[in-house]
Amino acid sequence: MADSAMLTLLDEDLASPGVSSLGRNVVLLTWDVPHAERISSPTLKTDGDDIWPLASLRLSLPHGGTRLFWVFQRPPEGQITVDLSLEALGSTTAVTIDSDTDIAPVDAEELVDGIDRQGCVALVSALFNVWGTMFRLQRNRTFIGILEDLLSQMAPAPGQAVAVAQIANDFILARTSLVSGFGKVDAIYTLGKNGPTRIPARPYRIPDAKGGRDVVHFLIDRARISSDESLLILIGPGGLSVRRMFTPDGRLPSIERWFREHAHTAPGLREHMLTEISDRSSAGPAYALELQLRSPLRPRRISSSLTTPSAEIVSALATPAGTLVTGWYRDPVGLFAGIEASRPDGGSLDLTADLFRFPVEVAGPTEGSRLGATGFAVLVPATAGSAHILQPRFHLRLKSGARHPLVPKLQPADPVAARAAALRAIPAQHVDQSVLTQILSPVIANLHEQTRERIGRPTLQKIGAPLARPKASVIIPLYKNLEFLRFQIAAFAADPWIRTNAEIIYVLDSPEQAQEVEHLLGGLHLVYGLPIILVVMERNGGYARANNIGVSFAQGDVLALVNSDIIPVSPGWLEKMTARLNGRRRIGAVGPKLLFEDGSIQHAGMYFSQDHRGHWLNQHFHKGMPRDYAPACEERVVPAVTGACLVTSKSVFDAVGGFTEDYVVGDYEDSDLCLKITMTDRKIAYLPDIELYHLERRSMSLNAEYMRGIAWQYNCALHSERWRDLMIAAMQAGRPRKGRNAAI
16 A cells, blocks of 8 residues: 555554555545544544545454545545554554555555455445445446456455346346355345446345355346456345356346246246335236136145044235235144244244134035035234245144145235225124224225226216206216116106206216127117217216216206116206205205105115114114105205215215225215215205115125125224214204204
8 A cells, every 4th residue: 555645653652554546536545543532533624624525444454453444535635644543552644645646556565465355345345335335436447447356355255156048038047056045135236337326225145054154146137247358246234145156148037937937946937026116116016816817726725524623725815905815724632733824024923912813614525515614804014025926835833843735725916806806805793893903904904995096087978968057966886786877867858857957977887898888878868869978987986986986077056866777757857956945044955755656665764773792883864664654755954865866066966075985895985975065064864755766785785895705894884983973962962863853
């Protein structure tokens, strides 16, 4: 190392500091001192001003001393004075460097002379991780040469890293090895003629059971691989590995093929790589999902037996809120010890203590036989990373210590299908409030939110010439059931007030029927001459979203929210309901009397009551009673009216934010809307002199998510949590009694 232009050393027993260049006027100052001495931070000045930044490193020497390193930027002009002092000896050293002093580059051999392996690792880490970035030396030729010389001193004959698979045109899956005691890998670099490049990879290590060398896999961006000969450097707190870098070619297998061939050789590696792919680019999540769909794992279960344990993972729906896991196990002779989830880092998470158990039946060993088993459900905490894992891995653990792998079938990638699976994950009769809250609701809510985000934009089609300035807009969601469409439109067409004052907006929430509905509505327009607006959802959005979308296209000041299975008894119904919306009496919404096909009452307003489990339910006044039942013939204020036929002003609807969309499939949105209107100090009125038929639940019965699952329980719990206090206050105030209510 070159000496400074001027050096003053008061203690002749101490070695002189060394001064050398790291490149770009960056100076490295080194000093070997007794190990026990306290070293004051050096003072660097140029023309009386302090110099910053300053980086430092302290390494122990085998003979008991310490080697000190300081790195700083030399200004282009002026003289630098560095004052160093050893407090215990009272020694002071002054180093002076003139701006025109020629400083030789660092000599790598001298730099590491006398430093043990651990010290060399710390020095390399400082050069790559700190000094190069801090002083912007990564592309400096002098600095690159110093790194190359230093690594050649430490690893004169490096082994070869291997490329094992290619991922599209973006990444290479690389493999190398580390001694088992290497410890954590903090950073990965390549080093070529253009300098060091950090690889933003999280390596995955497969430990060697015999304590030899661990196999390490990681992703490297193809763009970061130099075309010339380069090195691969892995750095950790206590380890350094140097390998010759590969040059990829077109003969590498695809990652899909590699996944298929190595699916079970390293169980956590697949999941780790999927997470890496997902996190490394904007297209990563989509590509990771495609990889799983193209290269699924073979499902693994332990088949049912009369005498030995058996088990299966039925569903494992992964979301950012956690993974909903359901399955079953049989334990005929008491060998079951637990269920474990595999973690991406290769470890496992014991789920046994958190399992919710319930009785189920599973297929037996002979055709048609059934065996009793223990069903279970658990919410596994979400792991870091954005990858959507479609087949998480699990193990059945036995008391003998044996662990048997369990892999579910490929889980739904579409959030709509995943939500449907979550709603059927546990038989409804086994779902109580704690199971709903702690296990099911977080996943259902997240999948429902994902579904809402993917609904897309609707399309609009006008059939006939619409009214220029309609007074009212009739919004009718359509979902699969078209059975009553002809009768409904015929009734609308027979109503003179609707013809001259209302626009009809159908919102098709089953877009796969678009062609059929367009043809049907076009034909009905030819027959009745009634203009119709058809809004087609891009994807199914549910009752609330369909209504809100329909309202967004509405031109009328009054909104009539009507189900597709509502048939008016006589004309004039909408004119009368519109007239009852009165600002002076603060009527915010009105609902009519609804009748079953046989003429009995289906709806005469709604009230709230608690069941035996404490759930607040929506109830219909006088349901099943005769049409002319006296208490149902009184016009009055009620807590709510059904969304099957609800009329309100567009200004009120917009002011309360429309229908709340976080209820699943379609339920409780109507009472939620009414309670929001009530919160604005407006009233909900029931109008018994206006009658319509309601062929209840015909369209809902076509929705498997609702009829087979626990959607109503989820919605009920959500509604109760949101409105419990207001419902209790309303019931205690005596307004919504089953018999008589406040008259308008």
